[in-house]
């Protein structure tokens with residue numbers, strides 16, 4: 001199979017490269033290292049590109065920019081792609097407000113460029129679009145919550161399994177990032193429903209793994225572990241540090257994509273995160289890292305939460321599991337942390 005991965009030096013893209021290379025496929029990666037431009041030297045993904053080039057035999061890389069419509073179109077004419085994993089993005093909530101044009105050009109227009117090139121030159125390909133739970137904006141904050149000792153949780157039986165795909169997406173605060181990602185998400189759905197392309201849309205919770213270039217503004221768990229190991233300063237913004245996120249290992253993300261690719265349903269949307277079983281609050285994550293390493297960051301608490309930040313979010317995985325009964329989470333939260341700690345200690 002001939003696979004295209006956009007954002008191939010990032011967390012999700014690089015995991016996709018490794019996964020499909022191991023299956024013996026030819027994998028072309030696109031990444032212009034814009035993460036370094038967005039986040040500075042800590043966001044630089046060159047090390048990850050070089051790791052892939054050194055270890056994945058069927059992998060080739062190009063520094064194309066997904067905003068470059070003509071170049072993307074030409075690339076599709078030159079290659080007959082059968083599976084497209086679209087993971088290139090401006091991924092930060094907070095950064096989008098500082099760079100609204102770049103955010104929209106990458107997340108919305110870049111996605112349109114890829115979808116249209118697929119429609120013109122690879123109409124039978126499977127197109128996986130990596131979306132986000134921020135498409136639901138701060139709507140989940142309106143669900144009744146209960147405050148427990150170390151975390152918030154839903155206090156409404158309707159959400160006992162987490163947030164489902166039917167959750168409303170409008171009339172709430174998204175951040176510009178949530179808005180640009182929602183535009184890309186709807187476009188990918190529309191290319192499935194209107195044009196019949198085999199698109200699948202996956203709305204991520206907290207996606208994580210050791211190959212993230214974690215920075216304060218994006219890559220929560222990887223950044224937290226890095227800061228804890230160095231016992232450096234870390235600021236908790238609002239919600240008493242009890243805000244809850246569901247963590248999924250990047251390997252389990254790509255395995256969900258592969259299940260979809262073998263039995264695609266055009267235009268379908270799935271929530272994809274660690275679910276309730278892999279959820280933890282910030283306080284709980286700090287405590288667990290300390291138990292595992294004996295180290296903790298120097299924490300400062302700010303009363304002010306990040307604008308539009310979720311208080312409690314975990315994905316309802318029932319739809320994904322019902323469509324793909326053989327898919328499951330292979331990494332527990334502890335296993336995610338242990339692997340991340342051991343890789344970072346060696347780096």
Ligand SMILES: NC(=O)c1ccc[n+]([C@@H]2O[C@H](COP(=O)([O-])OP(=O)(O)OC[C@H]3O[C@@H](n4cnc5c(N)ncnc54)[C@H](O)[C@@H]3O)[C@@H](O)[C@H]2O)c1
Nearest residue numbers: 007010011012031032033034035065066088089132204207
């Ligand atoms: N990491 C998470 O917690 C999380 C959660 C929900 C959704 N997502 C989504 O998953 C996808 C992948 O996220 P990630 O965590 O791997 O991010 P990442 O920043 O690690 O990877 C994205 C990659 O895209 C590249 N890129 C950015 N702009 C580009 C452009 N114009 N042309 C070519 N390449 C470009 C970057 O250099 C980077 O390597 C994104 O769509 C993101 O919104 C991530």
